[in-house]
Amino acid sequence: MQENYMRRCYELAVAAGKKGYDTFGALLVHDGNILAEAENTADYENGLFGHAEFNLVHQLANRFSDQVLAESTLYTSCAPCVRCLMAIASLGIRKVVYGVSYGQFARLLPFVPTYPDYEALLAQMGAEMHLLGPVMEDEGMHVFEWWGGDFRPLEELLKESEEMRKNA
Numbered sequence: 119m120q121e122n123y124m125r126r127c128y129e130l131a132v133a134a135g136k137k138g139y140d141t142f143g144a145l146l147v148h149d150g151n152i153l154a155e156a157e158n159t160a161d162y163e164n165g166l167f168g169h170a171e172f173n174l175v176h177q178l179a180n181r182f183s184d185q186v187l188a189e190s191t192l193y194t195s196c197a198p199c200v201r202c203l204m205a206i207a208s209l210g211i212r213k214v215v216y217g218v219s220y221g222q223f224a225r226l227l228p229f230v231p232t233y234p235d236y237e238a239l240l241a242q243m244g245a246e247m248h249l250l251g252p253v254m255e256d257e258g259m260h261v262f263e264w265w266g267g268d269f270r271p272l273e274e275l276l277k278e279s280e281e282m283r284k285n286a
Contacts, residue, residue: 147192156173203247
């Protein structure tokens with residue numbers, strides 16, 4: 119069943135990409151039912167942070183009880199950024215399943231990021247969260263072929279990012 123939810127996240131991510139956004143999608147599952155889903159709508163030119171997980175959190179806030187949220191699983195096409203993790207934690211969601219890992223996503227960036235142990239940091243703040251993944255990561259990497267609305271083969275994107283890192 120986990121693969122079905124992740125496949126849906128990837129569909130949402132591609133849909134966002136085809137609309138010209140970055141390719142990310144997320145959904146929340148409780149007792150086998152999808153309660154809500156969201157696509158990325160970030161508009162960096164206008165300073166709008168619309169990451170898929172963040173958009174999902176906004177849909178969920180004041181809509182479901184703390185108990186339902188704590189018992190639910192948030193699925194996301196890619197390991198969430200720190201802002202999204204904090205938003206997810208603010209709702210008391212304890213389980214996040216991601217498709218593409220931080221390490222694989224970093225291969226698409228023009229710089230080499232570092233990622234702390236987010237679970238440990240959240241635990242220090244009193245927020246229990248388990249990050250589980252990657253799930254169907256190879257399939258998830260191909261979602262990025264629709265980044266920003268135009269299809270470009272993954273190999274081309276990876277090569278371009280590698281060149282940018284070398285020249286940085």
